[in-house]
Amino acid sequence: MAEAQPQGTGPQEAGGAAGGRSAQLAHTGLRHGWTTGACATAASTAAYTALLSGEFPDPVTITLPKGQTPAFALAVEELAAGRSWAMAGVVKDAGDDPDVTHGALVRATVRLLPAGSGLVFRAGPGVGTVTRPGLPLDVGEPAVNPVPRQLMREHLTEVAARYGGAAGAVPDVEVELSVDHGEEIARSTWNPRLGILGGLSILGTTGIVVPYSCSAWIDSIRRGVDVARAAGRRHVAGCTGSTSEKVAVAVHHLPEDALLDMGDFAGAVLKYLRRHPVDRLTVCGGFAKLSKLAAGHLDLHSARSQVDKGFLAELARRGGADEALAAAVAEANTGLAALQLCAAAGVPLGDLVAARAREESLAVLRGAPVAVDVLCIDRAGMVVGRAEPRGPGGSGRGAPLG
Numbered sequence: 329m330a331e332a333q334p335q336g337t338g339p340q341e342a343g344g345a346a347g348g349r350s351a352q353l354a355h356t357g358l359r360h361g362w363t364t365g366a367c368a369t370a371a372s373t374a375a376y377t378a379l380l381s382g383e384f385p386d387p388v389t390i391t392l393p394k395g396q397t398p399a400f401a402l403a404v405e406e407l408a409a410g411r412s413w414a415m416a417g418v419v420k421d422a423g424d425d426p427d428v429t430h431g432a433l434v435r436a437t438v439r440l441l442p443a444g445s446g447l448v449f450r451a452g453p454g455v456g457t458v459t460r461p462g463l464p465l466d467v468g469e470p471a472v473n474p475v476p477r478q479l480m481r482e483h484l485t486e487v488a489a490r491y492g493g494a495a496g497a498v499p500d501v502e503v504e505l506s507v508d509h510g511e512e513i514a515r516s517t518w519n520p521r522l523g524i525l526g527g528l529s530i531l532g533t534t535g536i537v538v539p540y541s542c543s544a545w546i547d548s549i550r551r552g553v554d555v556a557r558a559a560g561r562r563h564v565a566g567c568t569g570s571t572s573e574k575v576a577v578a579v580h581h582l583p584e585d586a587l588l589d590m591g592d593f594a595g596a597v598l599k600y601l602r603r604h605p606v607d608r609l610t611v612c613g614g615f616a617k618l619s620k621l622a623a624g625h626l627d628l629h630s631a632r633s634q635v636d637k638g639f640l641a642e643l644a645r646r647g648g649a650d651e652a653l654a655a656a657v658a659e660a661n662t663g664l665a666a667l668q669l670c671a672a673a674g675v676p677l678g679d680l681v682a683a684r685a686r687e688e689s690l691a692v693l694r695g696a697p698v699a700v701d702v703l704c705i706d707r708a709g710m711v712v713g714r715a716e717p718r719g720p721g722g723s724g725r726g727a728p729l730g
């Protein structure tokens with residue numbers, strides 16, 4: 329596979345003053361990788377190009393959501409006689425992350441469809457199918473998440489225009505995605521428990537796999553706090569990922585050097601701020617992850633903490649849920665499903681989780697002069713729960729913060 333480094337994520341000078349997510353990622357010293365969504369986009373782009381032109385681009389270059397343009401070498405390619413279909417495959421490189429899908433061969437087979445069919449995704453061997461509600465995809469859909477779908481749609485639309493199609497017109501094609509040995513690999517993931525059967529999910533919101541390392545990542549969080557304090561920032565945001573980072577910026581208009589890529593390490597942020605305080609901390613993340621913080625977990629990684637639906641059911645009761653709704657929450661497939669059940673009944677489970685996560689955060693801060701507010705979001709980046717600032721920091725007294 330190509331050795332291209334994601335643009336904008338390369339190492340920075342150790343003594344540089346740059347802060348924020350990019351500098352924090354570089355500070356870990358770990359090599360980044362590519363998501364299954366990025367690999368599927370590269371493979372489908374190459375296959376569709378071959379279908380229209382007769383030639384596979386190799387390497388194939390794609391543009392990721394944040395503008396990086398990595399190139400991927402093709403591991404396999406096949407063009408059917410008469411160009412009725414084309415298949416290309418890319419080997420996933422997860423970088424220094426211990427990802428179970430590292431080394432997996434992600435294939436995309438593209439077939440032409442009758443005019444008006446639109447773009448259709450199919451689950452091939454090794455890619456799962458959604459069988460239970462509570463996920464961002466309908467039951468019966470292939471487990472190809474919304475961002476990778478959009479990324480593939482954009483790239484295939486561009487390929488169609490390049491070979492004579494109307495600009496901006498989504499092509500009429502079927503994209504069948506498969507992963508060699510994906511069903512076997514999926515047994516090591518949460519997919520079977522979530523009702524995603526038959527294989528892996530095609531995932532990724534940025535296209536880049538952030539390497540996981542406890543010591544390196546916690547060190548990068550501390551450096552991020554130090555940079556923010558040195559820049560005079562009185563308000564920082566600890567975010568679980570790129571989507572929550574965008575929400576924190578949109579809501580609070582924070583500069584880049586006030587953003588901490590918290591990832592799963594909520595405890596690392598809170599404990600360091602306890603010793604090196606700022607006036608205000610915004611905790612922003614997905615509803616499911618922050619429900620773990622609300623339940624008292626400081627490490628939000630799925631291998632070390634799970635969403636406690638019984639805990640959510642008890643919160644729902646406190647928010648006015650009757651026993652039937654509480655029982656449904658306790659049996660929900662996912663945290664998102666529990667949230668949807670409560671929303672339909674007018675029970676503000678998102679706000680309840682946010683408030684409890686704020687109190688747990690304040691407990692870890694142990695009276696340090698830091699006010700905390702919390703934003704819970706769904707997978708689309710919509711705020712589904714909010715807790716206003718509370719605590720002894722500057723914003724807790726209503727002072728405006730920079």
